[in-house]
Amino acid sequence: MATAEATQTIERRTIAKVSWRLLPLVAVAYCIAYIDRSNISVAALTMNKDLGFSAYLYGWGAGIFFFGYFLFEVPSNLILEKIGARIWIARIMITWGIISGLTALVTGPTSFLIIRFLLGAAEAGFFPGMILYLTYWFPAQYRGRVISTLFIAQPVANAIASSGSAAILGMDGVLGLRGWQWIFIIEAIPAVVLGLFILRIMTDRPARAAWLADDERNWLQTRLDNETRAIERDGHMTWTKALSDPRVLALSVIYLGSVTANYGIVFFMPQIVKGLGLSDMMTGFVSSGPYIVGTIGLLAWGWSSDRNKERRWHLITASTLGAAGLAFAAWSGASYWALLGMSMATAGIYGSRAAFWPMPSLFLTGTAAAGAIAMINAIGNLGGYIGPFVVGWIKDSTQSFQAGLYFLAACSLMAAVVTFFAARAAGAPAAVPSPSAAE
Secondary structure: OOHHHHHHHHHHHHHHHHHHHHHHHHHHHHHHHHHHHHHHHHHHHHHHHHOOOOHHHHHHHHHHHHHHHHHHHHHHHHHHHHHOOOHHHHHHHHHHHHHHHHHHHHHHHHHHHHHHHHHHHHHHHHHHHHHHHHHHHOOOHHHHHHHHHHHHHHHHHHHHHHHHHHHHHHHOHHHOOOOOHHHHHHHHHHHHHHHHHHHOOOOOHHHOOOOOOOOHHHHHHHHHHHHHHHHHHOOOOOOOHHHHHHHHHHHHHHHHHHHHHHEEEHHHHHHHHHOOOHHHHHHHHHHHHHOOOOOOOOOOOOOOHHHHHHHHHHHHHHHHHHHHHHHHHHOOOOOOOHHHHHHHHHHHHHHHHHHHHHOHHHHOOOOHHHHHHHHHHHHHOOHHHHHHHHHHHHHHHOOOOOHHHHHHHHHHHHHHHHHHHHHHOOOEEEEEEEEHHOO
């Protein structure tokens, strides 16, 4: 009994120390990444008019980012697994910060499409790299809450991008630059600065963590090694085999539907809210509201998923809530009721992430996990092209966002349906193994 109590004490102390050391860093990094990815939604309030972009062209440019992301995602994560997170994450942040700042130099459709593609290529591997990095430090039973903490950065970033970018938009004319140009210049600086900071202080693996006591480091490494051995009991999977595994393919389709719904909201939320007759400043602040609700949903799902040691039904419920919220927003039309629907949608869509992303590491390790997580994210993030492209096309065709919102609702519902049927048929994991099972 004394030994068990001592082990639990070491566990609590170790997880707390690792959490305080790593989670603020990765959350801030992801927040900055997401701001630089999505601040274009606020910049578009004046940029589209200045450069003569239609909703169709804007949707195309906003989404082409994800083609660059798709092409370089898997190679990037395999490099991270080989050379370490510290060097590679720093490289990603510095290069994407520079390219994001260069968006201020866009003068027309061609330069807009090129810079957005290059931004996607530069950022490729960042998010799956962070997911992989967290599996190096946290046992399976903690990953729902841990990934929730990482994903807090997403709604927080959207709130900051909506309100902060709207404030920067008011700098129109300063030093002869347009307000939308200042958005890209100012919001690119933190990525470069934090990239240099990460290069200095990030620790690749627990074995190199001098800031952990010997008993803490030994407990953590032993626990993670036991989980790896339990997963590999039936054989070690290569990364090439993992890419064609039915469970990985099912998870890729699920994430594609969810991300399509998400980015359709992200890139057009300010324009939808603007339709209520608000000023640019008020549009930014009001647009941040649903993301605050999304943060609450994210934390609630992460806590519940870990506490109940269950992933699949949490994912189904969250995705269904996202679909219901989007459908309600479409039915409500241009009214404040639509904001309630958007809030429901963000709570569900963000909540689904806490149940979804711990799933790959329940049956994959090493380079197989690196390649598969990257492929799931790469395929899923094609939804970042599909969502804005389809919604922009529908808006130009119908002069309304209503049908586009119904399309996004269908995508979120598809994620729930595939989770229920395909994931079960493919044998995708639904439950978190207990520590004793791993050991």
